Amino acid sequence: MNDVIELKHIIDAQPVKGRADEVYSIYNPATGKIIRRVQAASADDVRLAIEVAHERSEAWRAVTPSKRAQMLFNYRQLIIQHTDELAQLISQEHGKTIDDAKGEIARGLEVVEFCTAINNHLKSDFTAEVSSGIDSYNLRQPLGVCAGITPFNFPAMVPMWMYPVAIACGNTFVLKLSEKTPSCGLRLTELMYEAGLPAGVLNTLVGGKAAVDVLLQHPLVKAISFVGSTPVGESIYREASHHHKRVQALCGAKNHLVVMPDADLTQACDAILGAAYGSAGERCMAVSVVITVGDETAEQLIEQLAPKVQQLRVGAYHEKDVEMGPVVSQDSKNRIVDYIEQGVAQGATLKIDGRDTSVGKGFFLGGSLFDHVQPTMSIYLDEIFGPVLSIVRVKEYADALALINTHAYGNGAAIFTRDGDAARHFSMHVEAGMVGVNVPIPVPVAMHSFGGWKRSLFGSAAIHGMEGVRFYTRLKTVTTRWPSGIRQGAQFNFQGGK
Numbered sequence: 260m261n262d263v264i265e266l267k268h269i270i271d272a273q274p275v276k277g278r279a280d281e282v283y284s285i286y287n288p289a290t291g292k293i294i295r296r297v298q299a300a301s302a303d304d305v306r307l308a309i310e311v312a313h314e315r316s317e318a319w320r321a322v323t324p325s326k327r328a329q330m331l332f333n334y335r336q337l338i339i340q341h342t343d344e345l346a347q348l349i350s351q352e353h354g355k356t357i358d359d360a361k362g363e364i365a366r367g368l369e370v371v372e373f374c375t376a377i378n379n380h381l382k383s384d385f386t387a388e389v390s391s392g393i394d395s396y397n398l399r400q401p402l403g404v405c406a407g408i409t410p411f412n413f414p415a416m417v418p419m420w421m422y423p424v425a426i427a428c429g430n431t432f433v434l435k436l437s438e439k440t441p442s443c444g445l446r447l448t449e450l451m452y453e454a455g456l457p458a459g460v461l462n463t464l465v466g467g468k469a470a471v472d473v474l475l476q477h478p479l480v481k482a483i484s485f486v487g488s489t490p491v492g493e494s495i496y497r498e499a500s501h502h503h504k505r506v507q508a509l510c511g512a513k514n515h516l517v518v519m520p521d522a523d524l525t526q527a528c529d530a531i532l533g534a535a536y537g538s539a540g541e542r543c544m545a546v547s548v549v550i551t552v553g554d555e556t557a558e559q560l561i562e563q564l565a566p567k568v569q570q571l572r573v574g575a576y577h578e579k580d581v582e583m584g585p586v587v588s589q590d591s592k593n594r595i596v597d598y599i600e601q602g603v604a605q606g607a608t609l610k611i612d613g614r615d616t617s618v619g620k621g622f623f624l625g626g627s628l629f630d631h632v633q634p635t636m637s638i639y640l641d642e643i644f645g646p647v648l649s650i651v652r653v654k655e656y657a658d659a660l661a662l663i664n665t666h667a668y669g670n671g672a673a674i675f676t677r678d679g680d681a682a683r684h685f686s687m688h689v690e691a692g693m694v695g696v697n698v699p700i701p702v703p704v705a706m707h708s709f710g711g712w713k714r715s716l717f718g719s720a721a722i723h724g725m726e727g728v729r730f731y732t733r734l735k736t737v738t739t740r741w742p743s744g745i746r747q748g749a750q751f752n753f754q755g756g757k
């Protein structure tokens with residue numbers, strides 16, 4: 260028990276012990292053992308973090324964007340130097356392979372790189388002579404204290420979707436990490452201070468609903484970014500909006516991939532394998548449904564796919580050539596097994612059964628593959644968030660599109676085809692926020708923005724990229740006239756722009 264490490268929150272650049280009664284145990288999913296513990300942040304801890312962030316807000320917004328960018332250049336360098344250490348922290352608590360952990364750090368780093376050009380992103384419009392002698396220009400100004408609530412599955416990338424953008428825009432930030440995988444986010448916070456961030460600009464906590472409720476209700480918090488499951492995101496959206504905050508809540512998913520009869524099936528098969536089973540399916544952009552157009556397409560695809568699913572190399576993150584790690588917890592494993600049982604009971608064909616895997620003592624599952632899944636089944640309707648792929652067979656492309664468009668979620672969708680017309684029609688008409696054409700996980704790069712539609716996002720702003728800059732700033736429009744401009748005495752009528 261002595262080798263269990265106690266984690267601390269970071270408030271005002273100092274390590275702080277939580278004061279809530281609750282203590283979270285953090286597991287290594289590859290061994291099933293507790294490796295770290297953290298006493299949760301209490302409501303008072305969160306209030307303190309908000310007050311500190313508020314106190315530092317005036318000074319930080321007065322730092323020029325160029326100087327903020329300079330700090331982020333230092334940060335970028337530190338993340339590169341510490342990638343191995345950060346990846347270890349992610350894999351130890353999440354279970355994903357080291358290469359996958361490095362991949363998510365690289366995607367987070369892209370956002371930091373985007374933020375090093377914050378001068379350019381905050382550049383505004385100026386219009387001369389909107390009326391005689393009158394000019395207008397726009398400013399985008401920081402909001403003050405912003406807060407982020409992040410999920411377990413991307414312990415580095417998702418926090419980095421939020422605080423670098425908010426802080427580059429001149430805000431201060433309170434980050435509430437997932438209690439399952441907090442170590443990487445805490446270390447990333449320390450590195451921000453090493454990079455030169457003034458104390459109190461980023462405060463990082465680990466806590467539960469009580470901690471989140473303070474963030475949602477506190478009058479000094481101006482914006483809430485949430486990434487996590489749909490039921491939690493929906494309630495966070497409601498509560499924070501009720502307290503007059505701007506909210507972006509990026510939520511759950513059921514991402515479909517359509518395989519057309521003319522697709523390169525070998526390419527599609529490999530793409531599906533990585534997108535469905537990478538990170539044990541614990542990605543909001545994981546492909547969890549494949550729609551095959553035509554029975555022949557289904558037969559040929561399954562012939563290639565099923566043996567590869569059967570032979571997936573499942574193991575601990577540090578083992579050689581491992582393709583898929585464990586799921587994050589015993590609860591997750593039980594929930595996924597329960598869904599597989601429901602799929603069988605509801606009449607789907609379980610081609611590959613991943614329930615029995617003899618790998619280690621951790622929370623391991625093999626890959627599961629269902630064929631003949633019907634749109635009324637729970638394995639089709641719900642987000643399982645595990646290594647379970649459903650194949651739905653349809654006759655025509657139009658049936659595939661209709662299925663996706665009537666599904667409750669709309670995060671990502673992909674089509675595999677050689678037909679440009681079909682690809683274009685799909686891109687134009689599919690009801691999803693992120694679309695892939697022969698790309699299975701179309702996660703936008705940092706200068707574009709990430710966000711789904713329907714029950715995959717509540718609020719109107721996608722995250723990072725220019726959507727992020729707009730979310731973390733307020734628009735101000737200034738209209739100016741100087742003494743040499745035309746003066747005609749008092750004007751009582753509203754003036755047009757002539």
Ligand code: NAD
Pocket residue numbers: 408409410411412413417435436437438466467468471472486487488489491492509510511512542543642644670711715
């Ligand atoms: P989760 O909703 O359980 O938790 C997310 C965050 O909310 C955590 O910080 C957690 O502590 C907090 N939380 C949990 N219950 C809460 C409650 N009742 N009140 C207030 N806060 C609460 O999600 P998770 O299991 O950590 O992550 C997996 C989910 O996140 C999946 O649904 C996945 O699709 C989604 N996700 C979405 C995106 C996206 O961009 N759309 C990205 C990554 C993950």
